[in-house]
Amino acid sequence: NIFFENIENVPDITPAERADWIAQVKVLKAYYHFYLTRLYGPIVIADKNLEPFSAVEDVRQERQTVDSCFNYSLNLINEVLYDANGNPKAELAVERDVAYYGQIDQVNARAIKAQILLTRASPLFNGNSEYFSNFKNKEGNTYFPMQYDPEKWKQALDGIKEAIDYAEARGKKLYTFTGQPKFWDVDNFKESDIIQYAYNKRFSIVAPWNDELLWGYSGLDYEGQGGFAHATNMRSIAEPTTAGFAWQWLGADYRMDELYYSRNGVPIEDDKTFEYDNRLEVTDVPDDSYHKGYMQSGEKTIKLHLNREPRFYAWLVVDRSVWRTHDMANDVKMRYNEFPGGRGSQHTTDFYWTGIGVKKLVHPESGTGHWARVVKFPYPILRLSDLYLMYAEAYNEYNGPSPEAYTYLNKIRTIGGLKPIEEVWSDANIVKTPGKHLTKEGLRDIIHRERIIELSFEGHKYFDVLRWKEADRYFLSPMKGWNTTGVDPAQFYVLMTLQPRVWQTPRDYLMPIPLSDINR
Numbered sequence: 001n002i003f004f005e006n007i008e009n010v011p012d013i014t015p016a017e018r019a020d021w022i023a024q025v026k027v028l029k030a031y032y033h034f035y036l037t038r039l040y041g042p043i044v045i046a047d048k049n050l051e052p053f054s055a056v057e058d059v060r061q062e063r064q065t066v067d068s069c070f071n072y073s074l075n076l077i078n079e080v081l082y083d084a085n086g087n088p089k090a091e092l093a094v095e096r097d098v099a100y101y102g103q104i105d106q107v108n109a110r111a112i113k114a115q116i117l118l119t120r121a122s123p124l125f126n127g128n129s130e131y132f133s134n135f136k137n138k139e140g141n142t143y144f145p146m147q148y149d150p151e152k153w154k155q156a157l158d159g160i161k162e163a164i165d166y167a168e169a170r171g172k173k174l175y176t177f178t179g180q181p182k183f184w185d186v187d188n189f190k191e192s193d194i195i196q197y198a199y200n201k202r203f204s205i206v207a208p209w210n211d212e213l214l215w216g217y218s219g220l221d222y223e224g225q226g227g228f229a230h231a232t233n234m235r236s237i238a239e240p241t242t243a244g245f246a247w248q249w250l251g252a253d254y255r256m257d258e259l260y261y262s263r264n265g266v267p268i269e270d271d272k273t274f275e276y277d278n279r280l281e282v283t284d285v286p287d288d289s290y291h292k293g294y295m296q297s298g299e300k301t302i303k304l305h306l307n308r309e310p311r312f313y314a315w316l317v318v319d320r321s322v323w324r325t326h327d328m329a330n331d332v333k334m335r336y337n338e339f340p341g342g343r344g345s346q347h348t349t350d351f352y353w354t355g356i357g358v359k360k361l362v363h364p365e366s367g368t369g370h371w372a373r374v375v376k377f378p379y380p381i382l383r384l385s386d387l388y389l390m391y392a393e394a395y396n397e398y399n400g401p402s403p404e405a406y407t408y409l410n411k412i413r414t415i416g417g418l419k420p421i422e423e424v425w426s427d428a429n430i431v432k433t434p435g436k437h438l439t440k441e442g443l444r445d446i447i448h449r450e451r452i453i454e455l456s457f458e459g460h461k462y463f464d465v466l467r468w469k470e471a472d473r474y475f476l477s478p479m480k481g482w483n484t485t486g487v488d489p490a491q492f493y494v495l496m497t498l499q500p501r502v503w504q505t506p507r508d509y510l511m512p513i514p515l516s517d518i519n520r
Contacts, residue, residue: 001049016091023080023092024104027112030076034116037069038463039511041135042143045072065143070120077113081106095170101209101218102378107170108215110163111382117159118390121152121397122467124509131469131506153398160391164384167214172384174415175204175212184329188293195293197310197417204385205458206363206377212385216378230374232358233366234323234330234340248341250361251352252316252457254480254495257304260312260453263290264430265418267449268304272432279304282489285320296320296331300489310417311453317341317357319482319492325367326375332357335492336485343484354481354498360457380458385412389451393444401443409447412454421446466509475503 003025007018036043042063050059064072080092094106119125127148135143177199181189188195204212231250258279262271269276280302287297294313295301299320317323319334319341330340334355337344343351363375388408395405403422410420424430425437425446436442448468452461465474479499486492 001046005049019091020093023089026076026080027092027104027109030073030116031112033069033076034073034112034119037066037073038119038466040513041066041132041510043069045069047072062137063143065141065145066125067120067145070116070125073116074113077109077116080109081113098209102216104215107163107167107172108382110159110166111214111387114156114160114163114387114390115382117152117156118394119463119467121156121394123469124467126152128469131509150398153394157391157394157398160387160394164387164391167384167387171211172214173211174200174384174411175207175210176200176415177203177207179203182324182329185293185324191289192292192294193290194310194313194417197415198294198314200415200417201311201314202359202364204383205360205380206375208377212383213378213380214384214387215382216380218376218378220376220379232361233374234317234325234332234357234362248350248352248357250358251354251481252356252358253354253498254356254482255474255477256456257316257318257356259449259456260316261309261418263307263309265309265413265424266431268308270432270436272430274307275303280493280495282493293329294322296322302489302493315358315360315456317352317359319355323357323359323367324364326365326373334482334484335489336487351484353484354479355484355492356481358457383455383458385454386460388412389447389454393447393451396440396443396447400440401438405443405447406437409450412450469509471503471509472505475508476501 004022007022010018013021033043033045042065044061045064045068081089083089092104092106092109096103096105124131125144127146128144129146132144133142133146137143177196181195181199185195204210209216231248234248258268262268262274264271264273268274268279275281282300283303283306285291285295285297285299285301285306291297291306295305301318301320305318305321313321317332319332321332323330323332323340332341333339334341334343334352336342337346339347341352341357361379363377365375366373388411392405392408395402395408399405406421413420418424421437426434428434433442437446448464448470451464455461455464461474465471478497478501480495481498482492483494483496484492486494
């Protein structure tokens with residue numbers, strides 16, 4: 001609001017620059033209001049600045065209904081994209097030059113609008129009388145809509161399709177790795193069944209400003225402890241130390257270990273060919289073309305870590321897997337007093353607490369050579385794959401199962417080395433519930449699982465689980481992991497409860513407003 005009040009007073013910018021800046025700030029203002037609405041539900045809409053000497057009744061503004069909050073954000077974006085007659089406007093840049101990557105443009109503005117429309121249509125915010133029928137303002141009106149409106153899904157579907165078409169017309173596409181692999185992977189590219197797909201997925205996140213990225217954030221701190229980039233990175237084999245450098249602090253819990261698909265592209269609990277009941281049984285890593293380059297042949301692991309989809313090996317770090325760095329491919333060893341990756345007497349702070357790490361947020365050129373070597377890349381906020389998943393979800397919710405929904409899911413699955421939805425879910429030799437994709441409820445479950453996997457560790461799961469009203473399913477289970485003091489497979493692969501989880505429905509679906517804010 002301060003920007004809008006003063007932008008006309010700024011000298012030495014062209015009218016086109018001024019119009020572009022105004023358009024960018026309107027979209028950001030819309031996004032920030034949307035973000036707060038996801039957190040708190042009804043919020044105060046900050047349409048204008050208040051003066052320091054404003055009257056008390058002006059300062060104490062009322063929270064607005066969630067529909068009003070969503071519509072405010074959508075209207076701001078529509079002001080930027082269209083004129084009064086619905087024709088496209090040109091004040092906002094179509095795309096950014098390289099020096100301004102990450103700023104708002106026509107592509108990511110439409111993607112943000114799509115995200116808002118999808119959230120507004122979702123169960124938490126669309127006819128949620130189950131949770132919020134007693135959540136009312138002083139006039140007795142509910143903050144959440146009590147009646148389900150299916151047309152919100154149609155509006156979401158149309159908005160998402162517009163965002164996809166606009167992005168694709170400007171060269172956006174799912175990422176495929178076409179570069180030159182390091183020397184230690186040259187043979188793997190000739191012999192491995194999955195390395196191309198794993199490279200596709202790994203670099204879709206870390207290749208700076210690649211064609212799949214719609215909106216990224218390049219302002220992460222890479223100097224001090226480096227946030228995600230340091231906390232998820234694995235320290236070199238040559239550097240076990242009792243000093244704490246905030247490396248290997250951020251990992252995954254056991255639930256994520258299980259959530260990724262089998263090699264057949266279905267949940268491991270639904271795959272007839274996967275030894276689900278014996279998944280914690282210790283076994284040898286086979287010397288075969290499927291695991292080559294990602295698991296250490298001849299070493300001991302558990303059946304859970306074999307015959308998984310390429311994203312599992314691209315994005316997770318498990319004991320006896322392989323971690324690619326700047327100048328070598330490290331054989332990960334996570335048992336006690338083993339390096340790199342393990343906890344030990346000389347490695348008392350920097351270790352993965354659950355015994356499960358995350359590669360996804362670390363560029364493979366990071367690590368080794370120098371302990372602080374961290375390669376920067378823009379953190380993904382919105383990717384094209386996200387839009388594809390949004391479209392499949394909205395299509396299923398409005399129209400039910402259809403080849404149209406499968407098409408957008410299969411785009412993501414194909415680039416990741418998985419069979420099409422309709423093929424694998426029709427195969428009674430593979431799945432325990434053939435035909436699951438043919439019902440709205442079944443396809444909904446498939447889409448939700450696909451979103452959690454594809455967007456894992458990118459900050460989407462929390463908000464997705466809430467808008468689906470599935471928190472009791474995902475957030476009540478305790479945090480579990482392996483016994484990181486175990487010195488051999490039998491001791492290490494003991495599943496331990498590391499931290500309890502508390503969740504109360506419906507209270508915890510909305511963030512509490514801090515008392516300090518209420519008392520201001």
